Amino acid sequence: MSLNAKRLWGVTLLGLAGILAVYFVAGPARFWLNWVLWFVFLLTLALGSLFMVALEHLVSSRWSVPIRRIPERLSTLLLPLVPVGMIALGAVPVLYPGARPEALANKLLAGKAFWLGLPFFSLRVALCFLAWLLALSVLVRGSLRQDESRDPQFNVRARRFAPLAMVFFGLGITVVAFDWISGLEPEWYSDIFGIYLFAGAFLSALSGTLLMVLHLQGRGRLPEVRRDHLYNLGGFIFAFTVFWSYIGFAQYMLMWYADLPEEVVWYQKRTQGGWLAVVILMGLLHFVIPFFALLTRDAKQAGRRLHWVAWSMLAAHLLDLYWLIFPVLMPNPVLSWPELSFALFFLGGAFLWVHRVRELGADLPVGDAFLKQGLEFRL
Amino acid sequence: MNSEKRQTMGPAAVLGLFDSADALLHAIPKVREGKLGRLETYTPYPIHGLDEALQLRRSPLAGMVVVMAFLGAIVALAMQGWMSAVDYPVITGGKAPFSWQAFVPIMFELMVLFATFTAGLGMLFLLNRLPFFGHPVLSSRAIRGITRDRFALSVEAEGGSLDPEAATALLSAAGAKDIEVLSLPARAEILDSAFILRALGGIVVACVVAGGLMFAAIKLFPVLPPMSHMQEQAKLNPYKPSTFFKDGHGMQYPVPGTVARGYLPMGPRTPEEANGLVNPLPRTRENLERGREAYTNRCAVCHGPLGDGVPTLTAAYNAKPANFVSEEFRKAPDGRYYWAIVMGKNAMPSQAADMPEEDRWAAIHYVRVLQRAQNAKDSDLEETKP
Numbered sequence: 001m002s003l004n005a006k007r008l009w010g011v012t013l014l015g016l017a018g019i020l021a022v023y024f025v026a027g028p029a030r031f032w033l034n035w036v037l038w039f040v041f042l043l044t045l046a047l048g049s050l051f052m053v054a055l056e057h058l059v060s061s062r063w064s065v066p067i068r069r070i071p072e073r074l075s076t077l078l079l080p081l082v083p084v085g086m087i088a089l090g091a092v093p094v095l096y097p098g099a100r101p102e103a104l105a106n107k108l109l110a111g112k113a114f115w116l117g118l119p120f121f122s123l124r125v126a127l128c129f130l131a132w133l134l135a136l137s138v139l140v141r142g143s144l145r146q147d148e149s150r151d152p153q154f155n156v157r158a159r160r161f162a163p164l165a166m167v168f169f170g171l172g173i174t175v176v177a178f179d180w181i182s183g184l185e186p187e188w189y190s191d192i193f194g195i196y197l198f199a200g201a202f203l204s205a206l207s208g209t210l211l212m213v214l215h216l217q218g219r220g221r222l223p224e225v226r227r228d229h230l231y232n233l234g235g236f237i238f239a240f241t242v243f244w245s246y247i248g249f250a251q252y253m254l255m256w257y258a259d260l261p262e263e264v265v266w267y268q269k270r271t272q273g274g275w276l277a278v279v280i281l282m283g284l285l286h287f288v289i290p291f292f293a294l295l296t297r298d299a300k301q302a303g304r305r306l307h308w309v310a311w312s313m314l315a316a317h318l319l320d321l322y323w324l325i326f327p328v329l330m331p332n333p334v335l336s337w338p339e340l341s342f343a344l345f346f347l348g349g350a351f352l353w354v355h356r357v358r359e360l361g362a363d364l365p366v367g368d369a370f371l372k373q374g375l376e377f378r379l
Numbered sequence: 380m381n382s383e384k385r386q387t388m389g390p391a392a393v394l395g396l397f398d399s400a401d402a403l404l405h406a407i408p409k410v411r412e413g414k415l416g417r418l419e420t421y422t423p424y425p426i427h428g429l430d431e432a433l434q435l436r437r438s439p440l441a442g443m444v445v446v447m448a449f450l451g452a453i454v455a456l457a458m459q460g461w462m463s464a465v466d467y468p469v470i471t472g473g474k475a476p477f478s479w480q481a482f483v484p485i486m487f488e489l490m491v492l493f494a495t496f497t498a499g500l501g502m503l504f505l506l507n508r509l510p511f512f513g514h515p516v517l518s519s520r521a522i523r524g525i526t527r528d529r530f531a532l533s534v535e536a537e538g539g540s541l542d543p544e545a546a547t548a549l550l551s552a553a554g555a556k557d558i559e560v561l562s563l564p565a566r567a568e569i570l571d572s573a574f575i576l577r578a579l580g581g582i583v584v585a586c587v588v589a590g591g592l593m594f595a596a597i598k599l600f601p602v603l604p605p606m607s608h609m610q611e612q613a614k615l616n617p618y619k620p621s622t623f624f625k626d627g628h629g630m631q632y633p634v635p636g637t638v639a640r641g642y643l644p645m646g647p648r649t650p651e652e653a654n655g656l657v658n659p660l661p662r663t664r665e666n667l668e669r670g671r672e673a674y675t676n677r678c679a680v681c682h683g684p685l686g687d688g689v690p691t692l693t694a695a696y697n698a699k700p701a702n703f704v705s706e707e708f709r710k711a712p713d714g715r716y717y718w719a720i721v722m723g724k725n726a727m728p729s730q731a732a733d734m735p736e737e738d739r740w741a742a743i744h745y746v747r748v749l750q751r752a753q754n755a756k757d758s759d760l761e762e763t764k765p
Contacts, residue, residue, distance in 0.1 A: 249483060256480050257472065295445070297437075378427040 005355055012348030018341025025340045030331055032091035034338060037325050038346040039081070040180050041204075041318050044173070044197065046077035048205025050132065051169050051198075053139050057155070058162035064234055065374030066225050068365050070209045070216075072140045073357040078132055080353055085125055088180075092118050093329070099187040108187050108262075116186055124175055131168040139165060144360065146367035155368065173198050181321075184328045188266040192251050199244035204254045204317040206237050207310035212354070214307050223365050227301040228379045234300030237290065237313060245287040270323060274332040278323050286316035391515045391562050392419070393546035394533035395555025396524055400426045402531040407432040408554035410532060413549040416541050421516055421531040443501050444494050451493025455486040517705035524557075533561070563735035641735035645721050647714070656714035660740040670745030673738040677730055678746075698726035703746050706754040716743045 023031040049071035056064045092099045097118025103109040112121060138161045146154045174194030182193055190196075210233045218224045255263040271279055293309050294300055326333065365371060397403040403420060410661055411418055418433055419427075442668075456479075463469070464477035474481065503509040516533070525531050532555060534546040543560045547554040549617075550558050601609060615621050621629035638644065647653040660666045675684070683689040689704030701708060720739045723729040734742070751759075 253480050253483065257474075259473065297441070 005352065008348050008352045008355060011344050012352060015341050015343070015345025015348055016225045018337065019345050020110060020115075022338040028094055032088075032094050033326060033329060034342040035084075036090055036091050036095065036180055037318075037321055038342055039084050040176065040325070041321050042077055042346065042350055043081055043085070043176060044201035044317070044321075045208055045314075046075050046081060047132065047169060047176075048201035048203070049074035049174055050078070050135060050139070050165070051202060052205055052209065053143075054135065054162045054165040054169060057139065057158040058166060062370050062373040063229065063377035065368055065370050066222075066364055066377075067213055067229055067233070068143070068211060068368075069309065069361055069363060070212045071205060072143055072365075073360050074205065074208050074212065074354070075136060076087065076360065077350065077353060078129075078136055078356050082129055082133075085129060086376075089118070089122055092121055096121075096183050096186070098183060103186075105197065112186060116183060121179060121183075124179060128168075128172045128175055133171060135161070135165040135168050143365055143368070145367065147282050147362050148367070150367040152217050152369050155370070165175065170194075170198075173201060181324050183264060184325065187262045190251050190255070190263075192247060196244070196251060198246045199240055199247055200317045200320055203237060203240045203244060204314055206240065207313040207317075208231055209233060210237070210306055210310045211314075212305055212358075214310075214314055215238065217303070224364060224375050226375075226377070226379055230303065230306060231301045231379055232298075234294055234306050234309075237306075237309065238294040238300065241287050241290045241294075241313075245283075269327045275327055278319065282316060282319050282323060285312055287321060290316075301319055384718075390417075390536065390541050390543045390560045392533045392535040393541065393543055393550060393558065393560050394421075394516065394519060394521055394696065395547075395553075395558040396521055396529045397532065397555060400530055402554060403458070403532055404428060404432055406532055406550075406555065409553040410534065410549055413534075413545070415546045415549060416534045416537045419535050421521075421525045421533070421640050423526060423528060423530075426530075438485035438506065439496060440501055440506065443446050444497050447468050447497035448490045448494035451489040451491075452486045454493075455489035456482055458484055520559055521557060575697070641737070642731070643736055645731075650718050653714040653718035654712045656712075656717055658713045658740050658743055660737065661746060662744055666741050667744055667748060670741035670743070670748075673734060673742040674745045674749075677734055677738075678742060681727070685753065686746055687753065700727075704750050708752050709754065713740075713743050716746060 019031065019034070022034070052064075052071040053068060053075060055061070056068055096116065097103055097106075098109050098112060099118045099121060103113055103116065109116065139158055142154050142158060145151075174197075177194040177197040180186060181197070182190065210230070213222060213225055213230070213233070216223065252267065255267060269275070290309050290313060293305060299305050322333075368374075397406060400422065403422070406427070407418065407420075420433065422429070459482040460477055463481075470476065516525070516531075521529070521531050532550065532553075533663040534550065536539065547558050547560070583739075601607060615623060615629040615664065617630045619629045620627050623629075624631060643654075647656065664689055674686075680692055680696070681690045682703060683700070686703035688705075690699045690700055717739060719727065719730045720734060720742070721729060730739075
C-alpha cells in the first residue's frame, strides 16, 4: 500500500465522522477510553523516538548517526499530539475516579485528591509538553538546521542538553504512565509501571524507525544504511522484548506473591474472561514470537523478517495499552465499530503526519561531522 | 622437557607476514586458490571482512548455547516442580504447590547459568582445545610482529599433511615476507610427570591459600562493619539494658492481669472450695489418652505408673507420695486432686506452670482409670467374656 495523501485524508475524515458518532451513539465513556488509548500509543511512539535521539547525543553513539534523521522525524509527532492531549483532558472528569467529586468521600483517594484533581492534572500535562517541545526544539530543530549550517557546535550543545532531555523523558513518561494509565484505578499503584511503559515506548520507537528505514530503502533512498545498522536496530528490539517481559513479569510476580487486595484486583480484572486470551496473545506477540524470530544473527539483518517483526511489535504495543486501559470499564475485550473508527482516524492522521515529515530535512544528517564514522560502522 | 621430542612432528604450518591489513585481505584469495591447507590469520586487532575472506564456517557455539539454555530452563522447572509439588509439598503463602509464577526466576537463573557455562566451557574446551596448551605460533619468530604491527597469514596442515615448499612459494607469490615453517609441539609432552607434579603441587598450594583466606574471611567478616549486621541488630535482647523503655530494661514484665493461653487462673481460693469443682472434661477416649500422657510425664515418677504411690525412682528421698488407689483417695473429690496439682502439697511442688488446664483435668480422669483398674469388680470381667 503506497502512502497516498489523498487516500489518507479520506480515511482520516471517515474516521473522524466515526468517532463523532461514537461520542453520541456509544457514549462518552467508550469515546474517551479509545481517545486515551490512541493518545498514549502515539505519544509513546513520539517520546520513544525523542529518547532515541537524546540517547545518541548522550552517549556520543556513532553507529546510529546515519539513521538519526528517522527518529527525529518520528518525534515531531509530538506537535500534532499537543491538541490531542488537550482534548484528552476531557476524559479526566469522565474516566478518572480521582478527579471526580466522589473521590473526597473515599479515604484512600482523599489524600491524593490534589494530585489527581483536574487542575494539577492539566498543569502536569502542560509542563510535560513544554519540556518535551523544548527538547524537540533543541535536539531535532537544531539537527535539521545543521544540514545547512554544518555547524559542529550543534553536537556540543546537543550533548550538553541530552542529560536534561533524559530527565524530561524519564519524569515525563513516568507521569504519563501514572496519570493516564494507572490513574484510571487510583487505588492501585506500582512504582515499576513507568519503566514498563518506557520499555513499550522504546520498542515502538525502534520498530517505527526500522519500518521507516526499510520503507525509504525500498524506494531507493538511504542506500548508505547497511545491514550492520539494521542489525543493531534488530538487536535492540530483541533485547527490549526481553526487557519488557522482565519488567512486566517482575511487576506481576511481586503482586501475585504478596496478594494484597488493592494490588491483585488490577490483575484479576485483566486476566478474567476474554482478557486472559488477550494476555496470552500479548505474551506471544510481545515476547515469544519476536524473541525467536530475532534469535539468530542472520535474522537481525534480514530486512523481510525485521519488517514483519517491527509491524507486529507496534501491534503488540497497541495491544498492551489496550489491555492496560480497556479493562477499567470493559469486563471483556471489545472490538467493534467504535474501535475501528478510532483506528481509522488516528492511524490515518499519524500516517498523514509521517507522510509529511518523510521529506523533513535530508535523509542523512549531512551536517553532522560524525556521519562519516557512522557510515563506516561495521559489526 | 625433552627438546628432541619437540622436533618429531612434521611441519604444522607455514606462516608469512604482511605489513597492512589490506595486504593481508588481498593475499587471502590468492593463497586459498592453492588449496594447500586450512588458512588462518593472526592480527594485532580484529579486522572487518576477515571472516568472509577466510570463508569461515559459523561457530557451532550459538546452537549449543540455545539448546543448553532451554535445557537449563526445563531442568529448573522440573526440579522445582518435583520438589515443591511432589517430593515435599508445603503450602507457602496460600499458593498452590505447583505455582509456575514462583519458578520463573529460578528458571531464568538456570537458563542463564547453563548458557554461560556452555558458552565459556564450550569455547575453551571444544573450540579452543583447552587441555592443549601449545600453539606453533607461540614459538615462532613472527609472534613479536603479530602482537604489535604486522599481520600474519598461515597455511596450516589439514589431516596431517602439508607441503612446506609449495606453501612457502605460494605465500611469497602473494606478497608475504619473513616466511617461516612452524611445527606443532607434541601434544603428550605437556602431560609429563614433572608437569603433573607441578600442577598437583600448585593445586595443593592454591587450596591451602584459599582455605586460609576463607577461614580468615569467615572468622573476621561477620564482625567487620559492613558484614556485622547479623550481630548488631536494632532489637531488644533479654537481660540487656535498653534505652527504649523508661525503666532501662530490655525485657519487660507482662501487663498486669496477663493470662497465658491454656493457663486460666484457678477459681477457688481454699481447698474446701476446690472440693466442689467438677471435672469439666468429658470422659472420652482422647481425653483419657491425653491424661495418660500427662500423668506419665508429670506424676508417675513419684506416684508410680499404677498410681499406687510406689515411685519409679528409688525411694532415696524422704517423701511419701500419695497412694491413689487407696480407699481415701478413691473417695476424694476431683477438686482435691486439682488443688494439689495447682498449689502443690507437702514436698510436691506446684505443677501449674507445666500442666495446662486441660492436662490437669485429663490426668485426674486417668487417675480414676488407675483406681478402677486396681479395684476391679467381678462385673467388669463379665463384660469381656466371649
